[in-house]
Amino acid sequence: MKKFMNTAETMVAESLDGFVRAHEEFVVFGADRKFVRRRHLIPGKVAIISGGGAGHEPMHIGFVGRGMLDAACVGHIFTSPTPDQIVGAIEEADTGAGCLLVVKNYDGDVMNFEMAAEMASSRHKIEMVIVSDDIETARTQDGRGRRGVAGTVIVERLLGAAAEKGMALPALKALAGDLSPRVRSMGVALTGVTVPHTQRSTFALGPSEIEMGVGIHGEPGHEREPFSSADAIITHLSETVFKEVAPVADKALLFVNGLGGTPPAELYLAYNTAHRFMTDHGLRIVRSLVGPYATSLDMQGLSVTLAILSEEELLLWDSPVATAALRWGC
Amino acid sequence: MKKFMNTAETMVAESLDGFVRAHEEFVVFGADRKFVRRRHLIPGKVAIISGGGAGHEPMHIGFVGRGMLDAACVGHIFTSPTPDQIVGAIEEADTGAGCLLVVKNYDGDVMNFEMAAEMASSRHKIEMVIVSDDIETARTQDGRGRRGVAGTVIVERLLGAAAEKGMALPALKALAGDLSPRVRSMGVALTGVTVPHTQRSTFALGPSEIEMGVGIHGEPGHEREPFSSADAIITHLSETVFKEVAPVADKALLFVNGLGGTPPAELYLAYNTAHRFMTDHGLRIVRSLVGPYATSLDMQGLSVTLAILSEEELLLWDSPVATAALRWGC
Incomplete structure (x- = not known):
């Protein structure tokens, strides 16, 4: 296996370091490097937060910035970020108008984002949107529904743009529901x-x-x-x-x-x-x-x-x- | 060999069609589809024209637009565009202030761009810049000098930006010479x-x-x-x-x-x-x-x-x- 990496254990962290260095005009690491957040958060704007396993770059870190995401949490390769990472992102990115969590439809992601939302719910207004755009999994009928794949980029862009224009949390949640099909x-x-x-x-x-x-x-x-x-x-x-x-x-x-x-x-x-x-x-x-x-x-x-x-x-x-x-x- | 293609003969043309369709806000095909040019040419601005073999996308077609190239000529895979293509680009892109041809240092490219410059020289002011940023070929000492590789992106960006600001042809040529080493x-x-x-x-x-x-x-x-x-x-x-x-x-x-x-x-x-x-x-x-x-x-x-x-x-x-x-x- 030839890849530009040093060790399997460090590759996600090293890649993330490179990303933040290359794009420091848009992003900074959040507290304890648990997530990447927008360099300039906007007071009173709903925070759009996403995340997922590494290995899908530029999704989601490459979408952090004005008009898209306020924070992105990165797990290990193909592995959900932990609830702890997501709670960290909520705490730092919520500037008063609440948070919308945009989650791709995988068991691990949904579970960890839900757990984080519960953990942070006493201090933050939180809504969640599940992206499930993949045709294929609708056919397998395993009860999990469609996976979230590339369509997530479009959902995150539109929600990010609407939040930037001042749309409130319930309206953002409705926009996502309307867009989804x-x-x-x-x-x-x-x-x-x-x-x-x-x-x-x-x-x-x-x-x-x-x-x-x-x-x-x-x-x-x-x-x-x-x-x-x-x-x-x-x-x-x-x-x-x-x-x-x-x-x-x-x-x-x-x-x-x-x-x-x-x-x-x-x-x-x-x-x-x-x-x-x-x-x-x-x-x-x-x-x-x-x-x-x-x-x-x-x-x-x-x-x-x-x-x-x-x-x-x-x-x-x-x-x-x-x-x-x-x-x-x- | 698995690639997203139909036939080897048509793949460059089909890919180019897709590119122009996807980015029609920036580009259009030039006369007889011989080149891709900026949708809105600027009267009195020096035209920056580049090109080379296909297979290097987005170079150069992806750099056509405001602040970079006015036209790009695409040859077959890894093959120089013909003098005829380049002359077509010169004729359409020159809005009165002349043309700067940005050429990667390969025998075929240099020969065809030089031939085109000669063919068009009676009707157009033309200067040429050879990009030769590759370390490796300097060592082989085969007399051809360094190849032009990825550094071409930077050269084309800076020349395109300077031309957009109104820099005249001799100054652009000097800028390229100064930048090159x-x-x-x-x-x-x-x-x-x-x-x-x-x-x-x-x-x-x-x-x-x-x-x-x-x-x-x-x-x-x-x-x-x-x-x-x-x-x-x-x-x-x-x-x-x-x-x-x-x-x-x-x-x-x-x-x-x-x-x-x-x-x-x-x-x-x-x-x-x-x-x-x-x-x-x-x-x-x-x-x-x-x-x-x-x-x-x-x-x-x-x-x-x-x-x-x-x-x-x-x-x-x-x-x-x-x-x-x-x-x-x-």
Whole structure:
């Protein structure tokens, strides 16, 4: 296993150190380095707090800053942050208007964020939003519902923008609930990933195999298929997400997310196919995002996320954002 | 070979289509789709034009927009654009103040840009800047000088910023000449790359080998070494670039560039080591850039670029830029 790391035990902390050093205009470490927070917190603004396992960078640390997150808690690789970390973030980031916790739908994350919310509830107003945009897990019917994957980026951006404009906690919670059924994602992998601690690949693919419907923790998908063409693969992803959200409206954001090991040129080629599919089916793609935003270590693969957005949500998307990974308007 | 592509013949065009669709607020295709140009050209501003082979995305197309490039010409994978493409870009992008061609130091690129400059010289004022920031090729003494690699991003940003502020062609040429010896890069690969047309890997590495001093076209480096730790590898790269530029001044931009297949988390870990080395050796790292900006298809690897910048150059770096890959201040 060749990775740019020193030891499996220190790699998350060293990477996080590098991140904070590289982006000190936006972020600082919180107390005891338990989380990363926005350098300049805004008094009276609802704090948007997220977090999850490491290995998905830039999610969520790369979204800390003006117009997105106020704090992000990072666990070990593919492991939830502890309640203690999350409580620390709540205590430091809440400037009086309460906290909205944005949590991807995984048992460990949901449990630890809920525990933290309970621990801090006597001193802070707290609401929680569960992101569950992944098509694939809806099919497995294991009772856990959809996973939260790349669509989290869009949810965090819109909630962050609304909070920055002064939206109160109950309205933010309602916005998330309203948005949720209109954001759907599906992923495909060309390779599995090797988790540094175990040095084991989460699933192994042959030289001509792909895995359809993967998660961002090396979860296998629903089907192993022979590698065909980008058009066939991306059309399948596009059609699947389209069918789930299309009836709602006509203006959409299309997001092709790299899973870590896939270069920009391939992501743009995939975007081209997805864009053609959506416009051929009557959607107007009015915003786009292409790049590695919610990764799975060095997995070669990508996901397609479709988000149907209202005019108000498009304005939120366009409003100023200044984070390591998304930045415009300021 | 699993890549998100349909055919080797169409992959560059399809990827380029996707890029232009995703970023139509910044760019449009030029005449006959020979190049990508800035959507809103500025009358009386010197046009900054670059280009090179495909496979390095987002370089150069991702740098087209306000405060950076006015046009970028894309050749086939790892192949120079034709003089015809470059002449087309000159004709469309020159709004009266002439053109500065920014060319990476490779025989094919230099030859074709020179030919284009000659073809267009009767109708346009043209100057050329050759970027040659790569440490490695200086050592091979094959008479061709250093290659242009990731440092090109910094050169194009500063020249683009200066042109946007109204700097005239001779002054831009002088700025590039002055900057050149203060920008140095060195790269390392954990894997070779497979070129789609040939389906061959440019060099093959064993499971515990790395290649020190690689270029961005799969050129092998000067030494194959056993994989050790990120600290050992990155310290070697950092020390090498530091020794070449350090005596000049104390404020620097540190840039860790991903070669396509290396995820953000590893790039940040590498940045951490490089940052520590530079600060331990008396440099003040006042600006940073971390991410895949000058890639080599899906190569797992990275490069470290160090640029010693004057106060004026730091102001240029900070000035507004609105491109697909770099965006701030607007």
